[in-house]
Amino acid sequence: MSEAVIEAKGLVKKYGQLEAVRGIDLEVKQGEIFGFLGPNGAGKSTTISMLCTLLKPTAGSASVAGIDVMHDPARVRQRIGLVFQDPSLDDQLTGRENLEFHAFIYSVPAEHRRERIDKMLELLQLTDRAGSQVRTYSGGMKRRLEIARGMLHEPQILFLDEPTLGLDPQTRRNIWTHLNDLRARTGVTIFMTTHYMDEAEYCDRIAIIDKGQIVAQGTPDQLKAMVGGDVVTMTSSKPEDALEEIQKVLGVVPTRDDGTLRMEVQDGRKFVPRLVRELTVPVDTISLRRPSLDDVFLKLTGRAIREEEASDRERMRAMASRWMGRRR
């Protein structure tokens, strides 16, 4: 259970002058759900592409399932399942036909084809709709079908690049349930990228990447412990005065975002009453919570990960389909 199935050392990818990935070290163990977390453009997709042998690293080395990605990409590809960021299904075929296609090109032995397809359809709850054309599927169903497809050749590791991008929260949760279920039933190692901080909480371990470098790595709890204590946020109609007063009176340095002040304190339950008692400026609201991974990211990079806008490509797609309707 503890052997490393993904190992990367000093991975670098340059596009001309631009250094998209700047020396990444990673170790993912057998059976883990490993989250690769970071904002858009941080180098997540580039890294996952190098591990999946879709991109050649400029420098460094990596092995996946014990095979060097530079020397034997074909064998790596046999052992891994891929779920891409952009849709890659044939939406004129049925769900089952998409899986059959995959079974063929991944050389799933003829005698196992039917049984594995049935099993995967069932695991991802697509059996009922297996005979319908994919274009009639919802976004979540398409994603599930892609996951089923990625698992069809019984890979040792399943790579997912932003598997929940553009899905509504309920569907995202549903995808997560399925991923956990898959791991429990097959023991597959899952490596995924996401920019949704709340999702990273479901992972066994995460690495946070920013500007092409890993800034922290560990279990969600370990990372949250880096923030230290609790997070208190308050809003005030006079935020500037409040900021000054908090610094002077309570000895804490808040960060300010418009009318909201945010501070990290050791024991929030004791801090809040003091805050209320000692401040003379008007306080509108106060909230206290355990640190989230957002706070970790904020602490490490000084920036917040915004709820991501759709990627450019996705926007283009949406625009194109508005203008041209269904195109095939």
Added chain:
Amino acid sequence: MSVETAAAPKVAPRAPAPIDTRAASLRAVYIIWYRDILRYWRDRWRLVASLAQPLLFLVVFGSGLSSSLGSGGVFGSRGGLSYIQFVFPGIIGMSILFTSIFGAMSIVWDREFGFLKEVLVAPIDRWAVAIGKALGGTTQAMIQGLILLVLAPFVGVKLSLLTILAIVPLAAVLAFGLSAFGVMLASMMKSLQGFQVVMNFLMMPMFFLSGALFPLTNLPSWMTFLTRIDPASYGIDPLRRVVLSDSGLSSAAIDRLGLTINGQVLPIPLEAGIMLAFGVVLLGIAVVMFQRRD
């Protein structure tokens, strides 16, 4: 528990690691071909639409031009060939030409909509993609062309079973050559943007100069030259000669309207051979292009 141990105690002792890439690639050729056929049958409207266009050409050109070409020219009168008879195999050729090129170029759509990625990352050789697609285009175009034969009685063309059997390989060769051409074009195109250009500057001239609509004789010399370097000419000419062979016309009259080089009529097997060679060479280029990508 790991995947390996979970998967191991199955019926047949599966080879755990290296699969035979060559066998895998052949399977891939089959399934890529099969997918195209499946999509083709599923899209009934496209089937209907793609029959409507040749029908329109046949009616409009056939009827419209027949009357004005009826007397004095090479057509009509004295037991000779009528224009509608002449153009009928040409329309079959047209149908094959467009269906095969479009069919093979669906690779560009697959790239645009992401499906190509699923194929390209699979542990198979890239040649399988090019060949599977070329065969898919070939099959669709053949079906499309051969369906049109049912119109033969309406345009005064007689067909015997033997003739139909002779038409099949000729249609296949034409369809294959042009599908290979389509795959090669697709291997060079990154997006749908170039499509219009290909359509206007390659497919249309290829069609007009192929002898599908008018005889390739007595043309100005520059045009004679262009028609002789149009590969489609070498596919449509034998098709015409065979399609019209049962209609009681003198073969000399038919040959006279077809493709000649220095006044010589080419033997049908030679023409088919040229078409086939064209297809093989272009498919070879496409395979190289696919392997070089990314």
